[in-house]
Amino acid sequence: xxxxxxxxxxxxxxxxxxxxxxxxxxxxxxxxxxxxxxxxxxxxxxxxxxxxxxxxxxxxxxxxxxxxxxxxxxxxxxxxxxxxxxxxxxxxxxxxxxxxxxxxxxxxxxxxxxxxxxxxxxxxxxxxxxxxxxxxxxxxxxxxxxxxxxxxxxxxxxxxxxxxxxxxxxxxxxxxxxxxxxxxxxxxxxxxxxxxxxxxxxxxxxxxxxxxxxxxxxxxxxxxxxxxxxxxxxxxxxxxxxxxxxxxxxxxxxxxxxxxxxxxxxxxxxxxxxxxxxxxxxxxxxxxxxxxxxxxxxxxxxxxxxxxxxxxxxxxxxxxxxxxxxxxxxxxxxxxxxxxxxxxxxxxxxxxxxxxxxxxxxxxxxxxxxxxxxxxxxxxxxxxxxxxxxxxxxxxxx
Amino acid sequence: xxxxxxxxxxxxxxxxxxxxxxxxxxxxxxxxxxxxxxxxxxxxxxxxxxxxxxxxxxxxxxxxxxxxxxxxxxxxxxxxxxxxxxxxxxxxxxxxxxxxxxxxxxxxxxxxxxxxxxxxxxxxxxxxxxxxxxxxxxxxxxxxxxxxxxxxxxxxxxxxxxxxxxxxxxxxxxxxxxxxxxxxxxxxxxxxxxxxxxxxxxxxxxxxxxxxxxxxxxxxx
Numbered sequence: 001x002x003x004x005x006x007x008x009x010x011x012x013x014x015x016x017x018x019x020x021x022x023x024x025x026x027x028x029x030x031x032x033x034x035x036x037x038x039x040x041x042x043x044x045x046x047x048x049x050x051x052x053x054x055x056x057x058x059x060x061x062x063x064x065x066x067x068x069x070x071x072x073x074x075x076x077x078x079x080x081x082x083x084x085x086x087x088x089x090x091x092x093x094x095x096x097x098x099x100x101x102x103x104x105x106x107x108x109x110x111x112x113x114x115x116x117x118x119x120x121x122x123x124x125x126x127x128x129x130x131x132x133x134x135x136x137x138x139x140x141x142x143x144x145x146x147x148x149x150x151x152x153x154x155x156x157x158x159x160x161x162x163x164x165x166x167x168x169x170x171x172x173x174x175x176x177x178x179x180x181x182x183x184x185x186x187x188x189x190x191x192x193x194x195x196x197x198x199x200x201x202x203x204x205x206x207x208x209x210x211x212x213x214x215x216x217x218x219x220x221x222x223x224x225x226x227x228x229x230x231x232x233x234x235x236x237x238x239x240x241x242x243x244x245x246x247x248x249x250x251x252x253x254x255x256x257x258x259x260x261x262x263x264x265x266x267x268x269x270x271x272x273x274x275x276x277x278x279x280x281x282x283x284x285x286x287x288x289x290x291x292x293x294x295x296x297x298x299x300x301x302x303x304x305x306x307x308x309x310x311x312x313x314x315x316x317x318x319x320x321x322x323x324x325x326x327x328x329x330x331x332x333x334x335x336x337x338x339x340x341x342x343x344x345x346x347x348x349x350x351x352x353x354x355x356x357x358x359x360x361x362x363x364x365x366x367x368x369x370x371x372x373x374x375x376x377x378x379x380x381x382x383x384x385x386x387x388x389x390x391x392x393x394x395x396x397x398x
Numbered sequence: 399x400x401x402x403x404x405x406x407x408x409x410x411x412x413x414x415x416x417x418x419x420x421x422x423x424x425x426x427x428x429x430x431x432x433x434x435x436x437x438x439x440x441x442x443x444x445x446x447x448x449x450x451x452x453x454x455x456x457x458x459x460x461x462x463x464x465x466x467x468x469x470x471x472x473x474x475x476x477x478x479x480x481x482x483x484x485x486x487x488x489x490x491x492x493x494x495x496x497x498x499x500x501x502x503x504x505x506x507x508x509x510x511x512x513x514x515x516x517x518x519x520x521x522x523x524x525x526x527x528x529x530x531x532x533x534x535x536x537x538x539x540x541x542x543x544x545x546x547x548x549x550x551x552x553x554x555x556x557x558x559x560x561x562x563x564x565x566x567x568x569x570x571x572x573x574x575x576x577x578x579x580x581x582x583x584x585x586x587x588x589x590x591x592x593x594x595x596x597x598x599x600x601x602x603x604x605x606x607x608x609x610x611x612x613x614x615x616x617x618x619x
Contacts, residue, residue: 006553013593014586045593052596059538060564343534 286337458567487566
């Protein structure tokens, strides 16, 4: 390729990449009509360009500490839309009994079924009963896999994981899950009233992280961490609900669009349909933390493709531009959790390092046991000195 | 710490070489890189616990700091500083690659450890490989470096843009001043170089018989 060709390649690349993806092929057809080689080259470069940006941004963010955010964008404070509310119509199940449970009140509805408050007559306690929709009750291998994981999740004993009592089945109502009933409200309800105090947001994030660590140690990935799946009890304990449920929904519902409500919390690898590991949960936790701090989702927009594109390719608005008092350290944490590439994403032990500047802990190859320990420590430190003092200590020890 | 007179003579050497670089001298450039490398490495080591995957290197700040130490007293203009930082970016690249190689060796416990098939008998094939961001980052940096060498043979200016922007943390404006081209050219080179590098890394990995986990962001097509 001579110099003139190289220059023309660059110019065409520049013009093509500025076009919407859908229009690029037509553009290339037109301008490369007499040079199929050029067309092939440009097509392949353009394809690589989509993946190259997040790759370099993640790598730079992880290693080189380049500014992770684009130049400040105007915050869009009005975009907190798309709220789902529980429906209020009368429900035929209320007042009926299923096994030993008397169904009392409808608590909510989501993609994964309807939840009721119920009274367990045999053990004399109030429980939450979740009935799975029929497509999650079928007898097939997907359901079997779900049951295996759901039972593993039920065996988790951790103060930040919702306690599952039983997975049962009734002829009339299909499969159901009986779990602890907690007073309090979901994180979603809290966020709807506006951003949370910074130390409160960090506290919930750490608690959710501790619950996730416990599950990850047992090989259970949540896959659907979002504010609606976290209940905060009156004493301030965060309880993560629905471990393992999302897996079956994914298997059964691919392509039906049922997941749209939670797309804003999905990791890039999840959107790409790649196999997930625990790092996907930390992405979602990063989104939740961002939303608790700013009241906004980092990636949002209509149509859904805009949100998807943002998650895959764009950096979110800096949290501190939406809320100036957010400390730089915390902003770094959120940025590192939202690394597009799971390999560069901050998880438990790293988060502690970033938040506390604790240079004495192990590098992030640390084991899960270690990670669980640091979450606990982070919480207790937080309880003892408060975030402000913590950051002062951090700076002083560097 | 350098004695003041030594510091002064080093500083005047740097200033003289910088002038020569601005006049187009390649040999002055090559002479400056090791000088700056030494200074930068000292500064980077001074940051405690440099880059364990948790600590990042603020390369932009480091190159500024090296500039102040090595040429600051001469009160050079903005363009000279941009020149300096573009050379520092080359040194920074070497430092980072040195780190990455050391990390890789350290993590592997030598270059040739292989996981036996028995170790892979787990339900989830992805779980077989332990998550290790430091190793992934080190591999990624080394791959970028190797692809960048190939890019340099095709388009030297593009490779310099990548050095300034990526390894030196320089802005579009500073890069444009250092390389003596328009900001539009820098932006165009930067966008295309990233795409070219990424494609090149993917292809060379495929040649080696597989896609490394750190490239998994690439959807299989």
